[in-house]
Amino acid sequence: MxxxxxxxxxxxxxxxxxxxxxxxxxxxxxxxxxxETPDTSTYWLTxxxxxxxxxxxxxxGQFDMLTVPGVGESAISISxxxxxxxxxxxxxxxxxRVTRALGALGSGDRIGLRGPFGRPWPMAEAEGxxxxxxxxxxxxxxxxxxxxxxxxxxxxYRRVVVLIGARGPEHLLFxxxxxxxxxxxxxRELEVALSVDVPTDDWPYGVGVVTTLFDGARIEPQRxxxxxxxxxxxxxxxxxxxVVRGMSPDRIHVCIERNMQCGVRLCGHCQLGPLFVCSDGxxxxxxxxxxxxEAGR
Amino acid sequence: MVPLAxxxxxxxxxxxxxxxxxxxxxxxxxVRFMDRxxxxxxxxxxxxxxxxxxxxxxxxxxxxxxxxxxxxxxPRGLGSRHGPGVYSLLRRDDDRLFGQxxxxxxxxxFLFPPRERLATVSRPGGRLTVDRAADGEPPRYAFVGLRxxxxxxxxxxxxxxxxxxxxxxxxxxxxxxxxxxxxxCTDPGQTCFCTSTGTGPWCRAGFDxxxxxxDGGMVAEVGTAEGREVLDAAGAREASxxxxxxxxxxxxxxxxxxxxxxxxxxxxxxxxxxAGNPVWDEIAExxxxxxxxxxxxxxxxxxxxxxxxxxxxxxxxRSREWASCFSEEFTHVAGGSPIRASGASRYRQWLTxxxxxWRDQFGVPGCVGCGRCVTWCPAGIDILEVLAAIRxxxxxxxxxxxxxxxxx
Numbered sequence: 104m105x106x107x108x109x110x111x112x113x114x115x116x117x118x119x120x121x122x123x124x125x126x127x128x129x130x131x132x133x134x135x136x137x138x139e140t141p142d143t144s145t146y147w148l149t150x151x152x153x154x155x156x157x158x159x160x161x162x163x164g165q166f167d168m169l170t171v172p173g174v175g176e177s178a179i180s181i182s183x184x185x186x187x188x189x190x191x192x193x194x195x196x197x198x199x200r201v202t203r204a205l206g207a208l209g210s211g212d213r214i215g216l217r218g219p220f221g222r223p224w225p226m227a228e229a230e231g232x233x234x235x236x237x238x239x240x241x242x243x244x245x246x247x248x249x250x251x252x253x254x255x256x257x258x259x260y261r262r263v264v265v266l267i268g269a270r271g272p273e274h275l276l277f278x279x280x281x282x283x284x285x286x287x288x289x290x291r292e293l294e295v296a297l298s299v300d301v302p303t304d305d306w307p308y309g310v311g312v313v314t315t316l317f318d319g320a321r322i323e324p325q326r327x328x329x330x331x332x333x334x335x336x337x338x339x340x341x342x343x344x345x346v347v348r349g350m351s352p353d354r355i356h357v358c359i360e361r362n363m364q365c366g367v368r369l370c371g372h373c374q375l376g377p378l379f380v381c382s383d384g385x386x387x388x389x390x391x392x393x394x395x396x397e398a399g400r
Numbered sequence: 401m402v403p404l405a406x407x408x409x410x411x412x413x414x415x416x417x418x419x420x421x422x423x424x425x426x427x428x429x430x431v432r433f434m435d436r437x438x439x440x441x442x443x444x445x446x447x448x449x450x451x452x453x454x455x456x457x458x459x460x461x462x463x464x465x466x467x468x469x470x471x472x473x474x475p476r477g478l479g480s481r482h483g484p485g486v487y488s489l490l491r492r493d494d495d496r497l498f499g500q501x502x503x504x505x506x507x508x509x510f511l512f513p514p515r516e517r518l519a520t521v522s523r524p525g526g527r528l529t530v531d532r533a534a535d536g537e538p539p540r541y542a543f544v545g546l547r548x549x550x551x552x553x554x555x556x557x558x559x560x561x562x563x564x565x566x567x568x569x570x571x572x573x574x575x576x577x578x579x580x581x582x583x584x585c586t587d588p589g590q591t592c593f594c595t596s597t598g599t600g601p602w603c604r605a606g607f608d609x610x611x612x613x614x615d616g617g618m619v620a621e622v623g624t625a626e627g628r629e630v631l632d633a634a635g636a637r638e639a640s641x642x643x644x645x646x647x648x649x650x651x652x653x654x655x656x657x658x659x660x661x662x663x664x665x666x667x668x669x670x671x672x673x674x675a676g677n678p679v680w681d682e683i684a685e686x687x688x689x690x691x692x693x694x695x696x697x698x699x700x701x702x703x704x705x706x707x708x709x710x711x712x713x714x715x716x717x718r719s720r721e722w723a724s725c726f727s728e729e730f731t732h733v734a735g736g737s738p739i740r741a742s743g744a745s746r747y748r749q750w751l752t753x754x755x756x757x758w759r760d761q762f763g764v765p766g767c768v769g770c771g772r773c774v775t776w777c778p779a780g781i782d783i784l785e786v787l788a789a790i791r792x793x794x795x796x797x798x799x800x801x802x803x804x805x806x807x808x
Contacts, residue, residue: 128519128530172521173709173716177734199734215521215530361739362732364705367566370720371702372730374753376672377760382565398675 128170129155131216134190136209139276143196143241145182146205149189151213159188162223163248164330164358164386168366169193169205170215177201178363178381180245181219186255191216194244194276220366221385224249225356226256229328233262235320237341239313239333240269243276245358245385246332250293257291264294264320268313268333271301296320313337314344324349331389332358339396342389352390359385359392432631433639435617439497440471442581442609442634443544449630451542451579454510456503461489463503465510468544475500482589482771485780498545498613501589504776506550506698510541511574512557514722518570518705521716538573546607547585548600549592549770553698554580555606559762560701579626582607586650591771593660593784599768601654612647619647660771662784663791668756668765670791675748678798679789684743686779691724693773694750699758699766702730725750751783 130151137145146169150156166180177199183192197206208214226249234253238246253263269275275297289295296316298309309316313333322345329345331338338357345355361373361380368379376395378384384392434442446453447469455468458475468474479492480500492499520531546554558575561568585594585601594600603610608627611618619639622628639647694700704723709716723730726746731739740746758766767783774782 130530170707170718173707173713175707176705176718196735202734360733362730364703365720368564369561369566369568369701369703370705370723371725372704372723374749374757377757379761 128215128217130213131169131191133208133210133212133214139194139278140274142198143194143276144206145192145194145244145277147183148191148193148214148216150191150216156189159191159219161185161188161191161219161248163226163252164223164245165219165221166245166363166385167191167193167216167218168220168363169195169201170217171201171204171208172215174204175201176215176217176364177205178220178366180358180385182244182247184251184255185248186251194241194247196241217366220363220381222383222387224330224358224386225328226252229330230256230259232260232326232328233264233323234260235322235327235329235345236263236265237313237329237331237333238265238267239337239341240274241276242331242333242337242358243267246330247277249330254287254291254293257293261326262294263292264296264322266296266298266313266316266320268298268316268337269300271299272303272306275299294320312340314341317341317344317348322348322350324351327354329355330358330386331355335360335396338389339393342393346389352393353388355389356386357389357392359387359396361385429622429628431639431644432620432622432636433617433643434611434620434631434634434636436471438634438636439611439618442630442636443468443470445630445633446542446544446579446581449542449579451540453542453544454507455544456498456500458489462487463489463500465503465505465507465543471497474498474545479587480589482591482775483780484591484774484782485777487775494615496587496613498583498611499587501585501587501592502547502550502770502772504696504772506696506770506772507541507543507546507554507578508557508698508700510539510543511554511578512561512571512701515719516570516721517717517719519718521718522714538570538577540577540579541574542579542581544581545583546580547583547770548603549585549594549597549768550698551580551582551603551606552599552768553770556699556762556764556766556768557701559764560699563762579630580607580609580623581627581630582610582623584610584612584647584651584654586613586654588654588658589771589775591660591774591782592658592769593662593771594769595655595658596660596662596664597765597767597769601651601658612650614643614646614650617643619643660784662787664755664787667787667791668759670794671752671756671787674790674794674796675752676797677790677793678796679786679793680744680748681798682789683747683781683786686781687726687743687747688779689726689728689743689746690778691726692776692778694724694726695722696772696776697754697766698768698770698772699754700724725753751786754783755787 131148132151135147161181166178168176169179170176179193181191182194195202197203236246298311298316302310331341342355359380363373363381364370366381368382373380453468454465456463457466457468457473463475474497477492477495479490481488561571582603584603607623610621702723703720706719728738754766
């Protein structure tokens with residue numbers, strides 16, 4: 104029943120102050136739903152208001168709060184190219200109340216969107232050196248805008264290395280476009296390596312956790328900035344491995360997932376030590392959060 | 401600890417604390433006196449000015465904060481006894497109005513209500529609209545009898561809701577319209593420790609009028625121009641030197657009676673470096689994770705954002721509701737287990753937030769020494785004993801923590 108509400112036209116009241124504390128709730132239209140894996144789909148959205156659509160900008164690593172009216176709101180990273188902020192991809196795994204309700208919606212349906220929120224990947228800071236992007240599972244979605252950004256400004260970086268891990272080949276995101284995407288990366292001298300925990304018989308790439316790709320990646324720790332995104336345990340292992348290889352914890356960046364409800368450091372749910380992950384993060388230098396993560400805070 | 405009295409950050413807008421000044425900042429402002437009828441007239445004047453007057457009143461065997469019409473609604477001749485998990489009222493041998501320590505309520509319940517609608521989605525004429533929730537004018541509260549600890553708690557919540565990059569408009573509207581008739585504390589509870597947090601028993605900032613109850617009436621200090629107007633309207637006369645001396649003596653005696661003197665020096669750092677201390681597990685054995693402490697705490701601000709659909713599906717609304725970091729769902733992440741799955745980790749989060757990370761987030765600690773979390777803990781856990789235990793066993797690590805360090 105609640106999903107039925109979202110099927111209706113959802114219009115903002117004109118000329119009113121923000122509808123919520125923090126950024127205003129905007130109306131967005133689902134343009135396309137692309138299934139990625141058995142439980143994950145990418146929702147392509149456009150803001151319903153043409154002026155808002157033209158104004159909207161985001162940085163790689165930022166997230167939006169997506170609302171299914173009457174059901175709730177969920178923090179979802181933007182997974183599309185920041186050079187095209189007029190159409191926004193959100194790659195969603197249907198594991199919670201809101202994300203499952205989203206799964207009942209399709210092209211033409213309208214939902215609510217607040218954003219963008221949060222501290223992005225340090226793309227400018229990484230310029231001049233090597234960029235090492237390490238993604239595990241659904242963690243590929245939040246770093247995908249960073250890959251696009253690096254591709255579009257390829258000459259600002261030396262080597263760009265993308266290491267992607269997943270449970271199995273069927274869990275690789277963006278599979279529908281993966282061959283073309285990989286080719287695009289190789290054409291622009293991006294180095295891509297894949298690994299899965301559980302391969303199929305015809306899997307031609309690496310086997311094992313994503314950190315097993317480090318040895319072949321010829322990492323030069325002094326001039327590398329790492330963007331690491333995936334399950335927290337994977338990020339901690341990857342970051343520690345990179346530290347052992349000589350990287351500074353301050354040049355290893357991780358993307359932390361917490362229960363984010365307001366997005367504007369008021370609701371308190373996403374606290375990590377003194378940090379509000381929603382706005383101090385979600386991207387942090389590993390050195391800034393390692394003590395808090397390991398203390399289990 | 402940082403004295404909370406100087407709660408204002410450099411560069412904050414002047415309206416931030418509503419022109420609340422340090423005590424006795426206006427050397428020429430006379431101290432006033434009101435006998436009981438004059439104090440009654442003051443309450444009437446606040447109502448006449450359109451305020452919803454909120455004060456202590458007896459309900460269900462406890463002193464709560466609620467609407468008060470006049471003197472007869474205030475708790476006359478009632479004292480209170482407080483202990484870990486213990487609260488009771490007792491009859492005093494006088495007819496004091498503010499003769500008890502604060503009850504479970506604080507101004508939080510009014511300025512940041514337990515449940516509040518933020519937005520509504522409806523479809524008049526078949527067209528769905530998103531609308532903000534504001535129903536007419538925000539209430540204008542006049543708080544009567546807030547003690548120094550609760551006044552400081554308001555200033556701390558100001559920092560939470562108004563001091564960051566995102567201003568909380570619903571809070572701001574209620575806060576800006578509020579009037580504070582504070583009361584210097586003359587009868588602290590046995591769980592109080594405001595002298596150690598630097599937050600009481602004197603009201604130092606954040607009031608329009610601050611009174612001290614003595615035999616025969618109230619000695620009143622002016623905090624703002626509106627406070628002076630209200631006192632004038634009530635017919636408050638200038639206080640005599642004896643009355644002023646009696647009021648000073650009453651509050652000084654209250655300060656002397658607060659015998660809980662925790663060592664809070666460097667407590668934030670102590671807590672940060674003891675995340676793996678076994679004391680947390682020992683406390684978790686007793687803690688019921690009921691969330692009473694977070695509900696009665698006058699500064700706890702965490703809340704859920706909740707969407708609900710009406711039974712007809714024609715409307716949906718977004719609300720916020722007080723939440724407690726003691727609940728397992730608080731750190732729920734879709735598709736995973738809670739971040740803080742153990743009771744020990746949740747107790748540690750609450751206390752570490754109050755005394756360590758709160759300070760890093762907002763420049764002041766989150767504890768005002770009111771003792772409510774001790775009084776209303778059904779298990780009688782005393783945070784000062786927990787803090788003392790952590791300090792005494794500084795550096796001890798539990799098994800898991802040693803394991804984590806080895807992995808690292």
